[in-house]
Amino acid sequence: MATPGRIIVGSNKGSGGGGVALVAAVLVVLAGAGGAGGAALNSGAGGAGGVAPVTSVGVLKWDAKRSARGGDTEGAMRHLGVRIDKQALKQEPDCLENSFGEVRNFFARNPCTALDRLLLAVGDGAGNASVVSVAWVTFPGRNQARQFDRVIGSHGSGDVRPLSTALTGMAEVSFTAAHYWSEIRDTTIAIAEAEPAAGSVDPELLDALAEVAAQLPRP
Known part of the structure; x- marks a missing residue:
């Protein structure tokens, strides 16, 4: 199924639940003020009538993914208009201890060597906000990472618990894995999920947020 190196694996995982992680020694920082809200969704100087053409999220995410792969998290989000x-x-x-369901059972048989979890609170400046979770799980070998991807990508298989959204000062949001993406890089798998937090957020944007976030290199 997979070949060595960078492999993108999309999945309609469905509702796997989230739960609140027990956290300690968590770094919570204010992000830079980069980004111009939703302005990235419009491009060009506009034609007759001065109306700028709207670029779809599907188009914008390719530039966003390029920035994410280079480690530019803020730039990646900015490309998506948040x-x-x-x-x-x-x-x-x-x-x-930070997982449940079949995912936890897999870890009991195949211990990971590292777990890094990131939580992003993003917004468009107009009251519409989302939360994005990324978990990087590292195994001793590539085969275990590929096996784990098949387990966590299955509907109802459980999850690696995302960090609590309360850490960013937001109301608690449960992750359902409705907007989910995973990617394997060598022995590490990145698992990304996105959920709406306030206002009205387009499901296509939530899908793009998860797909783009999964491109980020392990911290």
Whole structure:
């Protein structure tokens, strides 16, 4: 199914639940003020009548993915028309205690070597906000990473618990895996999920947020 190197694997995982992670020593920082809200959704100087053409999220995400792969998280979000308001990061080695369901059972048989979790609170400046979770799970070998991808990508298989959205000062949001993307890089798999937090957020944007976030390199 997979070949060595960078492999993109999309999945309609469905509702796998989220839950609130027990967290300690979490870094919560205010993100830079980069980004211009939803302005990135419009491009060009406009034609007759001065109306600028609207670029679809599907087109914008390719530039966003390029920025994400280069480690430019703020630039990646800016390409999608949102900015990072706050973020939280936690790095630890214990995958078993931060997972549930079949995913946890897999860790019991195949311990990970590292777990890094990131939570982004993003908004468009117009009251519409989302939260994006990324978990990077590292295994001793590529085969275990590929096997794990098949497990976590299955409907109802459980999850690696995202960090609590309360860490960014937001009301608690449950992750359902309705907007989910995973990607394998060598022995590490990135698992990204996105959920609306306030206002009205286009489901296509939520899908793009998860897909783009999965491109980010492990911290």
